[in-house]
Amino acid sequence: MKVLLLNGSPNKNGCTNAALSIVADELTKQGIESEIVWLGNGPVRGCIGCGGCMKGNGCVFNDDPLNAIGEKAKSADGYVFGAPVHYASPNGAMVAAMDRLFYAYGGYMKLKPAASVVSARRAGTTASYDALNKYIGINDMIQVPSTYWNMVHGSKAEDVLKDEEGVSIMRAIGSNMAWLLKLLQSTKGTELEKPVLIPKARTNFIR
Secondary structure: OEEEEEEOOOOOOOHHHHHHHHHHHHHHHOOOEEEEEEOOOOOOOOOOOOOHHHHOOOOOOOOOOHHHHHHHHHHOOEEEEEEEEEOOEEOHHHHHHHHHHHHHHHHHHOOOEEEEEEEEOOOOHHHHHHHHHHHHHOOOOEEOOOOOOOEEEOOOHHHHHHOHHHHHHHHHHHHHHHHHHHHHHHOOOOOOOOOOOOOOOOOOOOO
């Protein structure tokens, strides 16, 4: 079993990476493989709603890391999405990546455990956490619980390690993720492997 952790920060080894590394360390302790993938600090295209991804070949744009990340997402058993707070919301590149990741690869992530993690110097964490959680909630995924909202605080990676409550929250994410993955593994081949899926009724406010 393997968990894919996406570091959406433009700073590869900053606070977001520090938080994800704590989660990954706990997963390792409990026998779960993990990989932290960095989104990078180059341009990330936003979704243009072209529908090209519906053909099943990923996103039509191939000039940024999104499709490579999506290919890794296909075979992962769980996910942690990490982002820094910029202006009281997740950084723009991460939002653009999440839009396209869930449009093009969301089908591979359904019914799998996921958590979101945010880091900030001081404020904006709860709004950013809510924004990332909406991707999980709309995609039939299992949100991994923790002991508080999934946030860490600090201006640099070393600060995160001093945030004792933040560290404990990250460890709890790893522990609970490992537990859920093992539970799901134990249902393979039984009637509990998947829920009864309810077809989605798609409407709008006009008709």
